[in-house]
Amino acid sequence: MPRFRPSILALLLTLALLLFLWLPPLQLYGEALWRVLWHQPARLIEALPLQPLQRFLFLNTLALCASSAAFALLFGIPVGAACARGPHRLRNVFTVLCILPLALPPMLAASAWLEITRTPPARSMASLAAKTASPLPPVLVASLVLALCFFPIVALWLRAVLMGISPDIEDAARSLGSEWTMWQRVLVPLLWPALAGAMGLVCALAMWEMGAPDLLDARTYSVEIYRQLNAGDNLDVAGKYTKVALEGVPMLFLGLLALWPAARALRRFDRYGAATHDSWRSDTSTRRESRLIIPWAVLVLLLSPGAVLGVFLSQLRPLNILWESWASNDVEIINTMRLATLGALFITAMALLLVPAWRAWPSRLRQTALTLCVAPLLVAPILLGVALINFWNRPGLSIVYGDWPLTGITFLDQMQQWVARDGMMLIGYVARFAPLAILLLYEAVRRIDNSQIEAAQNLGANSSHIGRTIILPLLAPAALATYALLWALCGGELSTSVLINQPGGQTLPVPIFNQMHIGSTAEVAALSLTLFALCGGALLLATVLIRFLLRHITPGR
Amino acid sequence: MNNLCRIFVCLLLSVLFCSGCNRGNNAGPTQRVVLYCSVDEVYAKPIIKRLEERTGLRIDVLYDTEAAKTAGLANRIRAEKSRPRGDVFWSSALLQTLLLSREGLLQPYVSSSARYIPPPFKDSTGAWTGLGVRARVIVYHQSVKNPPRTLQDLLQPRFKGQAGISNPQFGTGSDWVAALATRQGADKTIAYFRALKKNDVRVLAGNSMVAERVARGELMVGITDSDDFYAQAKKPASGIRVQSVATNSPDNVLVPGSVAILKGAPNLKAAQQLVDALLDLDTEDELARIMPGVESTRRTPQNNTNSSFTFQLETAPADTAQWPASWDKVHEPLANILLGG
Numbered sequence: 001m002p003r004f005r006p007s008i009l010a011l012l013l014t015l016a017l018l019l020f021l022w023l024p025p026l027q028l029y030g031e032a033l034w035r036v037l038w039h040q041p042a043r044l045i046e047a048l049p050l051q052p053l054q055r056f057l058f059l060n061t062l063a064l065c066a067s068s069a070a071f072a073l074l075f076g077i078p079v080g081a082a083c084a085r086g087p088h089r090l091r092n093v094f095t096v097l098c099i100l101p102l103a104l105p106p107m108l109a110a111s112a113w114l115e116i117t118r119t120p121p122a123r124s125m126a127s128l129a130a131k132t133a134s135p136l137p138p139v140l141v142a143s144l145v146l147a148l149c150f151f152p153i154v155a156l157w158l159r160a161v162l163m164g165i166s167p168d169i170e171d172a173a174r175s176l177g178s179e180w181t182m183w184q185r186v187l188v189p190l191l192w193p194a195l196a197g198a199m200g201l202v203c204a205l206a207m208w209e210m211g212a213p214d215l216l217d218a219r220t221y222s223v224e225i226y227r228q229l230n231a232g233d234n235l236d237v238a239g240k241y242t243k244v245a246l247e248g249v250p251m252l253f254l255g256l257l258a259l260w261p262a263a264r265a266l267r268r269f270d271r272y273g274a275a276t277h278d279s280w281r282s283d284t285s286t287r288r289e290s291r292l293i294i295p296w297a298v299l300v301l302l303l304s305p306g307a308v309l310g311v312f313l314s315q316l317r318p319l320n321i322l323w324e325s326w327a328s329n330d331v332e333i334i335n336t337m338r339l340a341t342l343g344a345l346f347i348t349a350m351a352l353l354l355v356p357a358w359r360a361w362p363s364r365l366r367q368t369a370l371t372l373c374v375a376p377l378l379v380a381p382i383l384l385g386v387a388l389i390n391f392w393n394r395p396g397l398s399i400v401y402g403d404w405p406l407t408g409i410t411f412l413d414q415m416q417q418w419v420a421r422d423g424m425m426l427i428g429y430v431a432r433f434a435p436l437a438i439l440l441l442y443e444a445v446r447r448i449d450n451s452q453i454e455a456a457q458n459l460g461a462n463s464s465h466i467g468r469t470i471i472l473p474l475l476a477p478a479a480l481a482t483y484a485l486l487w488a489l490c491g492g493e494l495s496t497s498v499l500i501n502q503p504g505g506q507t508l509p510v511p512i513f514n515q516m517h518i519g520s521t522a523e524v525a526a527l528s529l530t531l532f533a534l535c536g537g538a539l540l541l542a543t544v545l546i547r548f549l550l551r552h553i554t555p556g557r
Numbered sequence: 558m559n560n561l562c563r564i565f566v567c568l569l570l571s572v573l574f575c576s577g578c579n580r581g582n583n584a585g586p587t588q589r590v591v592l593y594c595s596v597d598e599v600y601a602k603p604i605i606k607r608l609e610e611r612t613g614l615r616i617d618v619l620y621d622t623e624a625a626k627t628a629g630l631a632n633r634i635r636a637e638k639s640r641p642r643g644d645v646f647w648s649s650a651l652l653q654t655l656l657l658s659r660e661g662l663l664q665p666y667v668s669s670s671a672r673y674i675p676p677p678f679k680d681s682t683g684a685w686t687g688l689g690v691r692a693r694v695i696v697y698h699q700s701v702k703n704p705p706r707t708l709q710d711l712l713q714p715r716f717k718g719q720a721g722i723s724n725p726q727f728g729t730g731s732d733w734v735a736a737l738a739t740r741q742g743a744d745k746t747i748a749y750f751r752a753l754k755k756n757d758v759r760v761l762a763g764n765s766m767v768a769e770r771v772a773r774g775e776l777m778v779g780i781t782d783s784d785d786f787y788a789q790a791k792k793p794a795s796g797i798r799v800q801s802v803a804t805n806s807p808d809n810v811l812v813p814g815s816v817a818i819l820k821g822a823p824n825l826k827a828a829q830q831l832v833d834a835l836l837d838l839d840t841e842d843e844l845a846r847i848m849p850g851v852e853s854t855r856r857t858p859q860n861n862t863n864s865s866f867t868f869q870l871e872t873a874p875a876d877t878a879q880w881p882a883s884w885d886k887v888h889e890p891l892a893n894i895l896l897g898g
Contacts, residue, residue, distance in 0.1 A: 053896075214762065230625030230632055231726040231892070237636045328602055389636065398640055417589060420642070421617065503591040503643065504617030514598055514622045518765045518788075523599065 007463075010357030014369055017354065021376040021431060024391035025384065032245035035238065043242075047249035058250055061207055061220045063139050064146070065258060068206035069199040071147030075300045076154025076198065082297035083155060084162035094297065096543060098155050100305045102485070103535035105492035105509055106149045107211030108528045109304065111516050112311040113145050114215065142218035146206045148304035153205075154198040157265075161194040197265025203258035207251060208380045210495040211513050221251050222382045222495065229386065229499070241390055248383045255378040266443070309532065315525035325526035329511060333530065336491050336508040339422060340534075343429035344486035350430075351437040352479055355445050356471050360463075370442055377435045385499030388428055400427055401502070421505040428496045433489055437482050444478030445471075477546045484542030488535035508534075590614050590827035593630045593643040595621040595650070595728075596814065600848045607843070608834050614827055619643070626728030626763060627653045634819060638662055641821040644828035647688070647814070647835060652732040654815040655881045658684040664818040666829055670836035677875040678813045678854040686836055687813035689844045689851040692783040693733045695800040695808075696771050704800050705778055708737075708808045711753065718757035719777035721767040725750075725891055729764060729782050731884065732812045734891060738883035739876050740807040747890050760895050772797035782812070784850030791849070813854060813877075 036043045045051070049058030083094045165187070173182040210222040225244045316322060326333060358366045379387065392400050402420025406413050448471065456466050494509040501510060512527045594601050598620045609616050621630045631653035634643060638660075646663075648654050657663055658680065667683035678687030695711075697704040705711055711720045723730040738746040759776060761767050765788065767779040772789035774796050789797045816835050822828045834840060841853045 217762075226625070227724070227726070230629035237632070240632070393636065393640070395640075401640075401642060403640060403642075498622060501619070503593070503619040506618075506620065510622070511598055511620070514620065517622070517763050518597055518599060 007357050007360070010354060010360075013350075013354055014358075014373075017350070017434065018369075018372050021373065021434065024387035024431065025376065025379045027391050028241060028245050028383070028387040031238070031390070032242040035242050036246065043246065046243070046246040049250055054247070054250075057219060057221055057224055057247075060139055060218065061251070061254065064143050064213065064218060064220055065203040065207050065254065067140060067143035068146045068150065069202045071144055072151045072154050072202040073195065073199060075147055075151035075304075077158060077195075078293040078296040079151065079300050080155035080158030081162065081293045083159040086294055086297070090294075094301070095156075095159065096540065097301045097305070098152050098159075099539050099543060100536050101149050102152050103488045103492070103532055103539050104149050104305055104308060105211065105494060105531065105535075106146050106209050107215055107494060107509070107513055107516065108312075108532065109145045109149050109308050110142070110212035110215040111512075111524055111528065112308040113141065115311050115315065115521065116307070117141075138213075138216050138218040139220075142213045142216045142220075143206065145212055145216065146209060147202070148308070149212075150202045150205055151300065151304070153201050154195065157194045157198045158191065161191055165190055193261075193265040197262040200258040200260065200262040200265075204255050204262075204377075207254055207258065208382070208495065210382055210498075211509070215513075215516055221248065222380060225380075225382050225386075226495075226498070229382075241386055244383065244386055248380060251380045251383070252378055255380065259378065266439075305532075305536075309529070312525040312529045312532075315521050316529070317522065321522045322526045322529070325523050326530065329508065329527060331504070332506055332508045332511055333534075335505055336531070336534065339425050339429070339505070339507055340487045340491040340538075342422070343426055343433070343490040344483050346426065347430055347434050347437045347486055348479055348483040350434065351441045351482065352472075352475065355438060355441045356467060356475070358442075359445060370438070373438045374435045376431070381432055381493075381495035382499070384431055385428065385496040388424070388431060388496070388500055392424065392427065400424060421502050424500045424502055425497060425505055425507070428500045429486075429490045429493065432493065432496055433486050436489075437486060440482045440485070441475065441478060444475055448474050477549045480542050480546055480549065484538050487538040491535045491538070492531060588614050588824065588827045588830075590616055590824050590831050591642060591644045592616050592618045592647060592831065593621075593634065593645070593819075594618050594647045595627040595630050596647060596844075597649070597848075600844070601647070603847065604840060604843055608831070608840070612830055612834050614831060616831065626650075628727045628731070631657055634662055635660070638820075641819050641823065643819050644822040644824050645831050645835075646817045646819055648816075649691075649814050650729045650732045651685075651687070651813050651815050651877060652735050652880055652884060654685045654817055655877065656884070657817070659881050662820050664820045664822060664825070666818045666832060668829070668833050668836050670833045670838070673838070674836070674854050677877070685815045685817040686832075687854045688816050688836060688841055689814040689848070690811050690854055691729065691814075691851050693729065693780060693808075693810040693812065694783050694786055695778065696768060696781055696786050696797050697778045697800060698771055698774050698776070699796040699798050700774070701777050704798065706800055707806065708749065708780070711758075711778060711780075712749075712756055714756070716756060716778055718759070720753070720756065721759040721761050721770055721776040721779035722753070723764045723767055723781065724760050724762060725895065726888070727763075729812045731888070732880065733780070733810050734887055735880035735884040736810040736812075736876070737807065738887045739879045743883060743886035746887055747894070750891055751894050754894050758895075768797060782850065784848050787849035814851070 046054070049055045079094065079098050083091055083098055086094055169186060170182060173186040177185070207220070208222060210226055213220045214223045214226070225247055228244050228247065229240060358369060361369070376384075392398065400419065400423040402416045402418075402423060404416060406416065452470050452474075453466055456470055461469075491507070492509055493507070494513055497507055498510055498513065501507065508527060508531050512524060512531065515524050515527070592605070594605070601618075601620070605616050605618060608614070619630070619633075621627060627648050627650050630646065630648070634641070634646065634657060637643070646654065646657070654663070663684045665680075665683040668686060671679055671686045674687055678690065679685070695705055695708070705713070705716070710716075725731050725734045734746065734750075737749070741749075759770075761770065764781040764785045767776070767781040768785040768789040770776040771779045771781075772792065772795040783799075786797060786799050789795050790799075816832055818825070818828045818832060838853075838855060841855065845851050845853045
């Protein structure tokens with residue numbers, strides 16, 4: 001890496017971000033630990049899955065994680081293979097369709113599932129008795145639904161790895177042995193770390209998800225913590241936070257267990273997946289295996305997003321329910337657009353400011369900064385919501401709630417109302433998604449070709465000029481992709497928002513989640529389609545712009 | 558690259574501009590009031606929009622989710638007690654309002670609009686005032702022969718695994734439990750729920766889910782709210798039926814909704830204005846009209862909209878003041894009985 005002058009600003013910004021990300025969860029757990037150790041050490045046992053309810057939740061969560069990962073693998077492999085090795089003209093179509101489920105918040109898929117699996121109402125005692133036994137346990141159903149939303153992680157990761165493997169290696173292996181030997185000796189060892197990493201990520205996401213398991217009656221840690229938090233018991237606020245913090249401890253360990261293979265896979269990624277082989281780009285032949293995988297991939301994509309959207313579209317009766325739902329939820333739609341735009345913009349800008357500056361740092365410091373910035377991903381979103389309320393809702397800090405007196409000056413008073421409405425939500429988005437943005441942009445920065453930067457340095461360009469004219473253009477596609485992904489994630493965020501949203505600042509997922517429980521299907525369908533159109537539109541627009549950037553703007557292409 | 562950057566920035570600015578154009582920003586200077594509302598969003602929204610037009614207030618609302626009904630917002634009020642951010646609490650139930658009142662988190666206000674609300678449905682000091690009443694009802698699927706008439710009937714072996722109730726930690730489920738414990742004692746109530754659990758009762762996330770499952774025939778019987786029964790009964794092919802409970806029976810529980818001003822409300826004047834408007838007879842009538850199964854506390858022959866099922870408001874026991882104490886005794890044992898793995 002070329003040497004730049006260390007920037008004090010970057011150091012301070014990194015420190016500020018680390019404090020911002022770490023202090024709320026540390027305070028939550030610190031206070032809980034202090035309270036328990038000081039007053040009731042026996043309660044430490046609540047952090048272990050030993051009591052019947054805890055054991056039940058632990059096993060349920062574990063089962064949800066494992067089966068979600070298995071289903072995601074089952075759905076993701078054929079789609080990923082179709083994106084990389086399918087008929088040449090269809091690869092882009094497969095890739096675009098594969099991206100769309102990422103814009104589908106799992107609770108929407110859960111709602112569609114409930115609608116599909118609903119049997120006609122029973123009319124007689126005999127049919128009533130026949131309906132009583134549910135054929136599938138809720139955890140299995142929930143994992144199937146979650147896999148339908150998360151399989152693109154497996155598919156896209158697999159696609160990237162497959163595109164990075166030289167076809168010459170495969171051809172050589174094929175010429176020396178059978179097709180089976182080629183898979184066994186060449187492809188599987190190369191693919192396995194990526195698959196394990198993607199499975200780990202799916203496990204973690206499934207464990208953190210609250211909306212879909214709640215709708216499908218699957219009792220997991222996230223669902224139970226949400227209910228505990230809102231239960232009408234006699235605990236004071238501090239006691240309640242202690243209780244949920246202790247109950248959430250196994251989630252930290254499960255998260256670590258799940259994300260470890262993902263981290264390892266990412267580190268190994270550049271050994272085989274740093275570059276896309278041009279031979280694959282120009283390869284227009286359809287591989288033999290595609291005859292098997294294409295029908296399976298088509299089936300998966302027909303299920304998600306196909307069937308999910310189909311269910312919602314079929315429920316739009318009468319059609320004007322769409323306009324009516326927009327009219328009655330105008331504030332929520334506007335809030336979603338505003339908050340997702342601001343949140344994604346702020347997080348991307350912050351990551352763009354920080355991560356390229358780390359290039360000048362010594363390798364060990366850079367790795368430490370990255371690890372510390374990404375580690376808060378381990379905190380489950382529902383606990384993050386609790387931690388944020390616990391941290392920010394106090395004298396001196398509650399300025400983020402717009403807690404300052406009205407001044408009579410219009411601009412300042414408008415600002416106060418804006419902060420009161422949006423402040424906590426933006427903080428929640430940053431706390432939840434900044435680690436992800438940093439991770440994505442770090443990988444992009446790592447792949448920048450140093451020769452251009454060194455050449456510019458030799459010509460006397462200063463670091464700001466290099467950043468503006470070389471690094472930023474090279475990072476533009478990754479930044480745009482990060483921005484779009486963050487937009488979709490912020491727009492569909494529920495687990496943290498449901499706890500921290502402020503009066504007048506409610507986003508669309510919250511009323512959708514609410515109305516799903518009430519059972520108003522047409523309104524839910526209309527709002528779900530709206531949310532999907534917003535998030536999916538952001539991703540598709542970004543895909544188009546990235547292709548444009550890669551073809552016309554990025555130097556070296 | 559520069560052109561693209563410009564396009565990108567313009568795109569962002571236009572999105573921000575459009576998203577900034579909401580009702581608050583172009584309506585000129587208006588008095589803001591923050592309403593914490595646990596009434597179903599779909600019913601509350603049109604009423605709130607009309608109140609905004611009528612009063613000129615800008616009402617920023619925070620709704621509760623169905624799964625955390627009322628208790629979620631009440632906990633939030635508790636968490637914010639040192640720096641209250643809400644002005645008015647409009648609850649679809651009463652128990653949490655009573656608990657908040659006991660904790661000194663409500664600001665008494667006797668609204669002139671509440672003059673004709675009967676005493677059982679309001680607090681004498683003005684800490685809370687009732688708005689709309691619903692009943693706890695036994696619902697059953699149409700194919701059930703000899704439907705249950707009392708809560709004890711739900712313990713029959715034929716309903717094993719076939720009866721549903723909402724989680725009693727939330728919403729009107731907790732009011733129901735508190736009322737039962739007040740009338741028949743904590744021990745008897747706990748014993749009843751233990752027997753119910755032994756009969757494999759299904760504890761669902763909300764009353765609407767209980768009604769929906771019974772309507773679809775996924776459960777034979779259930780206990781739910783009258784408004785949730787009506788919401789399902791109006792659907793085509795719904796198989797839900799309701800059982801009238803004898804008015805003198807301890808099973809007959811009426812749960813009033815409630816309106817209260819929060820102590821330390823940042824916008825007190827506007828809060829009082831909003832409470833007056835909410836408790837207005839027209840508002841309550843509108844609530845009863847759009848939310849079948851909810852009755853006006855000031856029911857008159859003109860506003861009695863529910864023809865197939867009537868509440869006996871006159872016979873409502875005035876025992877709500879004892880609900881918090883009864884709740885203290887039963888909630889924890891009940892949580893262990895019903896929700897233990």
